[in-house]
Amino acid sequence: MGKPTGFLEYERVDAPAFSEEERIKNFNEFHDRLTPEEQKKQADRCMNCGVPFCQAGMMIAGMASGCPLHNLVPELNELGADGNLELAYRRLSITHSFPEFTSRVCPALCEKACTCGYHQEAVSTKENEKAIIEYAYSNGLVKEITPENRTGKKVAVVGSGPSGLAAAQLLNSRGHLVTVFERSDRVGGLLRYGIPNMKLEKSVIDRRVKLMEEAGIDFRTSVNVCGSKKIEAETASTTFSDKIKYISADKLKEEYDAVILCCGAANPRDIKAPGRDTKGIYFAVDFLGRVTKSILDSDFGLVNNLDKKDSADKYEVINEARGKDVIVIGGGDTGNDCVGTCVRLGAKSVTQLEMMPCPPTERLASNPWPEWPKVLKTDYGQEEAIYKFGHDPRIYKTTVKEFISEEVKTPDGKSEKRLKEVVIVSLESKKDEKTGRMMMVPVEGSEKTVPAQLVLIAAGFLGSEIYVTEAFGVEVDGRTNIKTAPGQYKAVVKTAGAVSKGAASSKKTAGIYTAGDMHRGQSLVVWAIAEGRNAAREVDRDLMGYTNL
Known part of the structure; x- marks a missing residue:
């Protein structure tokens, strides 16, 4: 020491x-x-x-x-x-x-x-x-391993978030030929478009990806892996790319010796309330991604022009929040990122709704070290909102009951419904008599109407996107995470009349594996990296008969 x-x-x-x-x-x-x-x-x-x-x-x-x-x-x-x-x-x-x-x-x-x-x-x-x-x-110490000899084995990694990058890194160092497919226009997945630039500057991702490319990893961006033309049309609006290309899951299974699905838990949890279809209500991950894409597309011009009067005309995304009353639904890290982002974009007010009670300021006896401390934390976005508006933006034990719209005329003379207000309601904890579980339920008569022209839903994620799992024919659990045997990363693949491990096909097809949030559910970057590394070891062992990774 x-x-x-x-x-x-x-x-x-x-x-x-x-x-x-x-x-x-x-x-x-x-x-x-x-x-x-x-x-x-x-x-x-x-x-x-x-x-x-x-x-x-x-x-x-x-x-x-x-x-x-x-x-x-x-x-x-x-x-x-x-x-x-x-x-x-x-x-x-x-x-x-x-x-x-x-x-x-x-x-x-x-x-x-x-x-x-x-x-x-x-x-x-x-x-x-x-x-x-x-x-x-x-000091020039960071270098990726460029193998002297290649094994001849080809591995496709679908998704370039932390788990996909970690898997690609290890497999390439072993000598396998690794191709990473990313549906957005830039490499990084969650790191790129799910985490704001003020938390993780994108140049930090770029310098690592450059080293990985130099070591022999092939990155293919703006490529969406799916199973049909219908899926192509349905998923076109879910990507951060203007020139999306498509490749079928069957093609990957035929051309590669192994495929690792690292697409994340990209299915956001929605809020079911009257008026949900009103314009001005977005999923947080989509909103944050658009802001980051605008920053990158403008070569950081947006970053340096937030306080200029003509910025809203030049950088359209500023209009998403500037001068508006913003409601953020969700008290986690993504919700905090939305608060910090909207403060920077010039919101008139920002309110963050959290369903659960306010945590204690210190550990309770029932939450001893070294358990994760369930204590109150004021993060950067909340600090900035307190500075800007003079009060903590968080309201606990509260959710949205109804979205209220108004008819407005668009510049082309048409009418559309735009968000005007939301009805919020207080919650209390009650025991569900059928399941025995404690649930947060509305308090009768506690409704309150507050102004809102922008609502961002940061209520977490439900699991993987179904079009990917269906394209590869893999089994999912009740949370739509890909099924594997306990402690393993090879996907359970559907067969005609049975379920077994491995791909079901009369011709040579790749083994299908999974890692990261697509496997364990919504989690942390550090867990995704650990998953990617572990999946790489399993793939290597299956391809070579042993692993030294």
Whole structure:
């Protein structure tokens, strides 16, 4: 360990964030870096405890505790404290594919399970990880493995989010010929269009993808893998690409030795309420994606012109929120991203509705360490809304009961219904007599009408998109996640009259595998990376008879 008494001598210091006043003027990342000297002190706080829960990655009470990648956290902190960031990067690369992503967007499962955090502030492992990977990039240490010999085996990865990228990286390093298919116009999946630029600048993705391309991975963007012409038409509006191409699942199964489905849990949960079809109501993931695409298509002109009067004419997406009363339905990370985005776009007001009660400010006795702490967190978007509007945007135990529209004339003289107000209702917890489960139900007489010209639904995801699973003929569970045997990644594939593992066809077809949110359901980037790496090992073992990944 770096300094045995470090956790007693040094207090936790986080990297400074730009002020709310400054950061809401653009979509740039807003955290500065600690000095190397201060970063060493933070690494010195690691206790090198006897049982490092930080790297355990186990499930406790149904929630993750510690890093599912099993990063060598105490060792990395010791090397960081000694100033040996090159060796720290070498050791980090053993377990982790993309530290530059998780060190920006991960909720730091490692820190929530940190032994030091039992009595005081946890070790800042997430920022220590960022210091290591950024040092490695700055000093030319980050390189993808370009294999000297190829196996001749071809693997198709459908989806270029974190799980797809992780699987592609490992399989390419083994010598397999890897092609990644992405239906959007740029590589990255959730990382690209699901996470705003101020949390993960897209240049961070681009520099990694460039290295992966140089190592031999073939990325094909604006390609949607599906099963029929009807599906092509139905899915045309769900992609962030102006020039979409299509390829059939059967073609992939015939041309490749293995196919890994990494398409994410892309089916958003809807809100069933009267007036839902009114213009001005969008799924959060679509809204955030349009904003990011506008930023990228404008070569970051949108980022630098938010406060200019003619911006709304030049960058149409600003009109989505500028001067409007915005309601965000959902209290999670995506809901917070919507709050921060709408503040930047110049919303008149932003209100965030959360169905569940407000969490406690400290751990309850029923939620002991090292369980995930179920405590109140005020994230960046809420901080910015508090600064801009003078109050916390969140309203707990509340949802939308009805969307109210008004008829307006469009520039071409036609009439259309546009959102004017929403009726919100308070909720209370009651036991369902049939199931015995506790449910949130409306409180009679608690309805209230509030102005709203834009509603963003950030209520989570229900699972994978059915057109992909049907195209590949794979079984799904009750949550529409692809079925596999426990602890495995090979999909259960439908056959005529039976269900078995593997593809059902008289000709040679690829084995079908899955990873990430499409397999385990809506989750975190770090879990997706872990899934992609594990799926790659299983594919390699099936193709080669063994694996050394």
